[in-house]
Amino acid sequence: MSDTISEIKSGGEASLAKKYSQLLARQGILVAFVLFLVVFSIFSDRFLSTDNFMTVIRQASIIGTIAIGVTIVVIGGNLDLSVGSLLSFCTVLVVDLHDKIGPTGAIGLMLVFALLIGAINGYLIGYLKLNSLIVTLGMLSAIQGITLIYTGGQNVDIQNQEGTWFAFFGRGYLWGIAVPVLIFLGLALIAEFVLKATTYGRKVFSVGGNPAAAVFSGLRRNRMVFSTYLLSAFTTACAAIILGSRVMGSQNNVGQGYELLVLAGVILGGTSLLGGSGSITRTIIGVLILSFIQNGLLLLGYPYYAQWLVTWAVIILAVWLDIASTRGKIFTSFS
């Protein structure tokens, strides 16, 4: 609508050039992605190989899996900072229960507890309409405490690591592809389909985009928000299965800080924190970019934490580019 108006105002060619540059800026994240790949390929001969690519995607699978759920929460207009603590809790729970009640029971029970925590988040934010930033901040601390109470401060591990099919999720291969990658991409595919092609997905977008309008259109905002937190708890639980199975043990603070890296990937993918826009595909590209930066810098011999410095610049530049393209000006106009 606004596009057509500006087209009429500015006339043919100028608007075409503007549209073209806008398209370029909108897809800036893809351009940056390709640029990264090219640069790293030139400087490191080990970078451009199928093996390395699979390794990178595999490393990204845990953060990526969580990011799928968080993207849905963010599109619905909220934040979820509790996923890092929840990852610690779920991983500790599934690993500890594995030796006590067997893998099936462990996974089942862990999923129940994860969804319970998701439901608490969803109830507080969806039905009581409390601020999601503060609620999930409080939950971050509370879940951390619950994990420590559960373990008594100890780390947990699985005794018989060879003889359990639980190893399949983190270490197994299916059709020559690592199982974590399959879980990650499989969930992403389902989530993208649900968001793009079902009424549920459409409702999530409208609730996030304009809550008041959504409610006046007869959508149940509280129920939608509630469901998005169930989904983010579910994908976090899936990530915990991958992590627990890969490590066959868990530190009680294993997920500390993950919420920020997940959010960084989501933001990098161009999902607006205001809600109402975003996509799983772009989130995955965002997460993969962060993973490729990590991999590339390590291959080039930079210290591990140098990637965080690059992440800093990349996040701000990506969002700036996006905003500048919609604004039509590089800098803000107020003084």
Place this chain on the structure above:
Amino acid sequence: MATLAHKAKSLVIEQPIWLFVAACIVVFSLSTEHFLDIGNFKNILVQTSTIGLIALGLTFIMINGNIDLSVGAVLALAACLAVDLQSSIGIPLAVTVGLLSGVVLGALNGLVVWKTGVDAFIVTLGAMIGVRGLVFVYTEEQSFYATDFAYADFGTSSIAGIPTLALLFVVLAALMHWILSRSVHGRNTYAVGGNRQAAIDAGIRVGPHMVINFMIGGFFAALAGVTLSTQMGAATPNLGRDFELWAITAIVLGGTKLTGGAGSIVGTLGGVIAIGILRNGMNLLQVPSFYVLVIMGTILIAVLFIDRQVNRNAEQELNV
């Protein structure tokens, strides 16, 4: 007498957190024998001064309608710089460099928020990750120890029987309260946070005020890093993790709105002291530290809920 009661009543309504503080003091005084002790209160003030200093600066940023998630990382950088550099350039210069790093990073955050129009949450989330990376790269993941004992002595020193760090915190809180409530910059900080467009229309230079507030926030985070490292006589690259969460918790408990435009240093002070007393009291009651995390998280959510209920009731009354 009547005015005193009236004053007390208005304080309770405007700053309900102080009622909570009073309730905590009563409960812990009755349930533990060492709580109501001058020495313990000095202790609480020193313990809370780190989060308290961060919260002083962050209150300005949040009333201004922004947020700064990078304060914990800035704290670590300042502490590492101040401890590491003192063997080569001396304590005063090293501390200056540490404090300057906070001011510079604050200015950078503020300029980016102003000029790019990217939300402060995203800008400082990036800075939080990036500055922490900078700390790890700079320290090569090692801890630093202060070789000069004068540095650590400062952290444990007292002036007229009051711990220096507690005194520093209280004096700076009074100063910041004065700036926020009496100066032009303070008033404009409220105006910009309350309604940015209206502030722009009224001719207030919104950008510079935001940058100044981010610089104040960075300075106080760095100062908290320096004082914390004087208490320990050391600095580690992981210092200050999750401190931004505690500071934000204290500020929200103190009644500052996340959307900006409302809040006060008195409230923030109440929030900081409430957290300090809770931690100290539960410690004296020998509540395991794991439970403290759960209790703090629950309290944060509960306060948010109560605040919402109270404000909603007020709104409904207004409608009637």
